[in-house]
Amino acid sequence: MSVGRRMLITGLSSFWGGRLAQEFERDPGVEVVVGMDSRPPVVALGRTEFVRADETYSILSRLVRATQVDTIVHAGLIVDSSSQSARVLHEHNVIGTMNLLASAAAEDSRVTTVVVKSSTLVYGSARRDPTWFAEDSRRTSPARTPVERSLLEAEELIEAFVEENPGVRAAVLRCANVLGEDLVTALSRALCGPVTPVVAGFDPQLQFVEQEDVIRAIRFVVARGLEGVFNVAGDGRLPWSEIRAMAGHFPLPLSPVLTGLAVLPLSRLGLLRLAPETLELLRFGRGVDNTKLKHAGFRYNFTTAGAVRHFVEARRVGRVAGDRPAYRYESDVEAFFRHSPAVVVPPA
Amino acid sequence: MPPDRASDPPRTTGALLPLRKPDAAPQETRLGDVDEWGRSERVRTIIRQAFGPLYRHWFRVEWEGLHKIPASGGALLVANHAGAIPVDAPVIMHGIEEELGRPVYGLADFLFRSLPFGGTLWARGGGVAAHPDNAYRLLHHQQQLVLVFPEGTKGTGKLYSDRYRLRRFGRGGFVEIAMRAGVPIVPITVLGSEEAMPVLARSTRLGRMLGLPYVPLTANMLLFGPLLGLVAYLPAKFKVRVLEPVYLDVPPDQERYPRSRVLDAAEEIRLRMQDSLFDMLRRRRSAWRG
Numbered sequence: 001m002s003v004g005r006r007m008l009i010t011g012l013s014s015f016w017g018g019r020l021a022q023e024f025e026r027d028p029g030v031e032v033v034v035g036m037d038s039r040p041p042v043v044a045l046g047r048t049e050f051v052r053a054d055e056t057y058s059i060l061s062r063l064v065r066a067t068q069v070d071t072i073v074h075a076g077l078i079v080d081s082s083s084q085s086a087r088v089l090h091e092h093n094v095i096g097t098m099n100l101l102a103s104a105a106a107e108d109s110r111v112t113t114v115v116v117k118s119s120t121l122v123y124g125s126a127r128r129d130p131t132w133f134a135e136d137s138r139r140t141s142p143a144r145t146p147v148e149r150s151l152l153e154a155e156e157l158i159e160a161f162v163e164e165n166p167g168v169r170a171a172v173l174r175c176a177n178v179l180g181e182d183l184v185t186a187l188s189r190a191l192c193g194p195v196t197p198v199v200a201g202f203d204p205q206l207q208f209v210e211q212e213d214v215i216r217a218i219r220f221v222v223a224r225g226l227e228g229v230f231n232v233a234g235d236g237r238l239p240w241s242e243i244r245a246m247a248g249h250f251p252l253p254l255s256p257v258l259t260g261l262a263v264l265p266l267s268r269l270g271l272l273r274l275a276p277e278t279l280e281l282l283r284f285g286r287g288v289d290n291t292k293l294k295h296a297g298f299r300y301n302f303t304t305a306g307a308v309r310h311f312v313e314a315r316r317v318g319r320v321a322g323d324r325p326a327y328r329y330e331s332d333v334e335a336f337f338r339h340s341p342a343v344v345v346p347p348a
Numbered sequence: 349m350p351p352d353r354a355s356d357p358p359r360t361t362g363a364l365l366p367l368r369k370p371d372a373a374p375q376e377t378r379l380g381d382v383d384e385w386g387r388s389e390r391v392r393t394i395i396r397q398a399f400g401p402l403y404r405h406w407f408r409v410e411w412e413g414l415h416k417i418p419a420s421g422g423a424l425l426v427a428n429h430a431g432a433i434p435v436d437a438p439v440i441m442h443g444i445e446e447e448l449g450r451p452v453y454g455l456a457d458f459l460f461r462s463l464p465f466g467g468t469l470w471a472r473g474g475g476v477a478a479h480p481d482n483a484y485r486l487l488h489h490q491q492q493l494v495l496v497f498p499e500g501t502k503g504t505g506k507l508y509s510d511r512y513r514l515r516r517f518g519r520g521g522f523v524e525i526a527m528r529a530g531v532p533i534v535p536i537t538v539l540g541s542e543e544a545m546p547v548l549a550r551s552t553r554l555g556r557m558l559g560l561p562y563v564p565l566t567a568n569m570l571l572f573g574p575l576l577g578l579v580a581y582l583p584a585k586f587k588v589r590v591l592e593p594v595y596l597d598v599p600p601d602q603e604r605y606p607r608s609r610v611l612d613a614a615e616e617i618r619l620r621m622q623d624s625l626f627d628m629l630r631r632r633r634s635a636w637r638g
Contacts (some may be wrong), residue, residue: 127461130481131385201464205386244446256464274608284461287384305378 006110010057010100011037011076012050015183016117018043019312020075023225026156027219034067035083036060040329049327055088061103064111071113074100077154079119079175081147082186082275085241093150094157100290104168114170115221116158116319117214118287120207120231122151122174125280126140131205135229145277162227169227173217176233176279176288179307180211181314186278192315194245195252197272197282199259204285205237206260208309210302218297230296231288234304240282247312259283271305385453385486395473397428402529403442406583407540410638414447422531423593424483426522427538428514428621431576432564433578435542436538437585440495441474453486455496458544471553480525487529488600497616498522500549501561503521505550508567511542511624514615520614523596527610530600532593537624543635549596562638564592583606585638 005025012035024030025046031049035041038055041048053059063070077093084092097116104111123133126141143149153170158177174236177187182238186205192198209232217232244251252272255307256263261299266272274282290300303312337343372609403409417423427440441452455574457477460470476482478496488490498504498517506507506515526533546567555562594617632638 014636127458127477128479129477130479131476132481132485134481199464201466201468203468205382206386208485237384238378239382240384241379242382245379309377 004029004300005071006030006032006067006069007034007073008034008064008067009035009048009073009075011074011097012048013037013039013041014076015042015211016075016087017041018045018212019182019211020073020218021045021048023215023219024073028152032067032069034069036063036276037230041332042056042329045089045334049338050334055092057099057103060099061106062275064103064109066177068110070110072100072104072111072115073222074116075218076315077116077118077151077210077298079121079151080149080186080275081145081277082273085191086146088315089146089150094153097157101157105161105165112168113222113225114158114161114168115218116154116170116172116344117218118151118172118174119157119269120176120233120286121148121172121277122155123286123288124148125204125277125284125286127285129283129286132287133231134289135231135292145275147275148277163299168243171221171226173214173221174229174233174288175217176209176286177212177215178211178258179208179311181311183211186275187281188311189273190278191243191247191249191311194249196247196249197274197281198240198251198253199256199262199282200253200285201256203241204241204282205287206243206281206304207238207287208304208307208311209234209300210307213300213302213307216301217293217298220296224296226296230293232293233288233290233305234300234302235290236304237285237287238304238308240285243308246308247315254279256283302342350367356464382472385474385476385482386468387451387453387474387476388472389451391469391472392445392474395438395606396445399438399442400446403439406581407439407544407586408638409439409586409588411441411443411447411588411590414443415591417444417448417449417493417534418532418593419448420491421606422487422529423493423496424487424522424526424529424531425493425536426531426621427495427497427535427536428512428625429497429499429500429541430511430538431504431541432504432550432566433499434541435502435544435581436541437495437620438473439496440536440538440588443494443588447465449543450493452493452495455483455494455567457501462559463477483525484529487525487531490598491531496522497620499607505552505564506561508546508548510541511546511631512539514618514622514625517614517618520610521611523613523617524605527596527598527605528600528602532595533617534593535590535621535624537591537621539588539625539628539632540584543584544581544586546582550573562621564588584585584635585637587628587632589624589628591620 009017009021014069021035024033036051124139124141128140159250437454444452453476458477461469486494499515502515547564549565550562552562572580
């Protein structure tokens with residue numbers, strides 16, 4: 001019997017799930033890649049098997065049993081709340097994680113490794129924050145936004161899972177705000193528009209991580225079998241004003257008092273999509289200490305400044321040459337290429 | 349940033365090769381010069397230029413024992429704090445930066461961070477929120493000079509009738525930080541800040557409603573009105589004395605230190621500073637002429 005890894009990737013149709021599946025497909029040490037999501041994938045995949053599930057992953061225990069996966073990469077946590085309702089966030093992040101962990105802890109499961117992609121949103125953003133959060137720092141303000149609460153709850157579930165299942169290696173990667181040419185986040189949208197929202201009078205320091213560094217970090221943690229919580233973020237922080245200047249946009253000052261109210265009409269008109277946690281971030285910023293993962297041997301390709309510059313340069317190309325054509329998943333085509341005897345598979 | 353990507357550990361090059369060619373140009377070309385603490389040397393220079401005439405001609409600051417501040421390595425500067433909107437912090441920071449050419453990071457209440465405009469200026473000018481992790485990183489990792497006022501808002505909010513009587517030094521947190529960071533504590537006593545903005549009365553209830561520690565009524569407000577009085581200082585003569593550095597005889601980087609040891613050291617420093625203040629007052633002929 002082969003000794004290759006059997007992987008399950010949740011959130012396959014998110015940018016992260018898709019990119020990770022592409023990566024693990026290429027890895028000869030990975031025998032099987034199963035991807036799960038409620039929507040069809042958005043990137044071209046080779047040998048990944050796509051399973052459509054509902055958003056709470058209720059079929060997971062069957063799937064884990066049937067596929068005998070040993071590694072689960074939970075890339076399906078929603079961290080951008082501007083596109084989802086509070087209910088969906090809770091179902092997806094909390095109930096989805098609960099079902100995932102339950103299936104991994106089931107008696108007949110062969111799961112030995114669970115890697116979860118979380119976010120530095122769990123630290124919040126408040127005036128009492130330290131300049132750099134370490135993995136064991138506590139947040140200084142109660143979590144008020146639905147996305148932060150759901151992520152905290154999901155991490156609590158993982159903590160309990162770790163205690164109850166000492167045989168399973170579990171790692172949580174808390175990623176800082178990600179920038180990348182293929183990824184749309186609340187902040188990347190803010191840097192793409194003609195004007196960039198700023199909270200008047202505040203110039204917070206933000207930290208970013210490049211999208212490929214996140215992919216590499218997840219692969220690194222899977223390959224090394226690391227356990228515990230890790231911050232994933234580029235070195236250094238940059239003031240929002242400097243980031244905006246790098247992107248070459250004009251500021252759109254928002255009132256420093258009653259900011260949420262000031263944003264409301266703009267968001268109703270669809271001019272601005274800023275989640276409450278993003279508004280707090282644009283006021284106080286956030287920095288996380290990335291030394292724990294670096295001490296484990298990981299090397300970032302991009303600093304915060306490098307990630308911002310890389311993103312800005314990619315946007316310039318995109319503006320001139322147009323964005324890359326979007327991929328569309330056709331189940332018949334995919335089934336043909338995967339299972340038809342007519343397809344000649346080149347020897348590995 | 350890795351200085352040389354070829355030097356990545358060989359074990360990662362197989363499976364974890366970066367997909368895109370990492371860009372070859374240096375990533376550190378920055379548009380601004382704001383450091384991780386929010387300090388900008390450019391802004392700091394502008395502030396120094398603006399504050400310089402005030403420092404020299406209005407407050408006529410006089411230093412004593414400036415050489416006792418270490419020329420290199422981290423040190424925790426501890427000073428007394430007074431005057432509703434205290435000017436002692438900029439005076440000490442300005443003096444040390446001008447004379448020693450070393451940056452000073454001033455720790456202050458989180459309150460500043462929630463002030464629009466003022467809070468940003470405060471951070472660009474060398475202010476850092478007083479979080480123990482921040483102080484430790486500045487002192488231990490970066491070996492900087494860090495200025496802290498252990499009395500906190502209890503010092504600045506005290507009435508003119510209580511002038512130059514040191515308040516409680518918090519819970520001795522500053523001693524613990526210096527112990528952990530393995531740096532000396534340099535006590536500094538300042539004369540003049542009490543007279544530059546005498547606090548006649550204060551309301552903590554009004555302050556609580558506004559989210560401030562207190563709302564003061566100062567002599568400056570009575571003289572110059574409620575708005576101009578916030579920034580118009582009386583021309584008190586400033587005298588700053590640096591006391592002998594205190595080297596805490598404990599191993600750094602411990603998980604915790606004996607509480608009694610911490611409190612004893614804090615109290616000892618407080619008494620020395622109180623003695624020094626009384627000594628300086630004894631020698632002072634006039635609050636305005638020195």
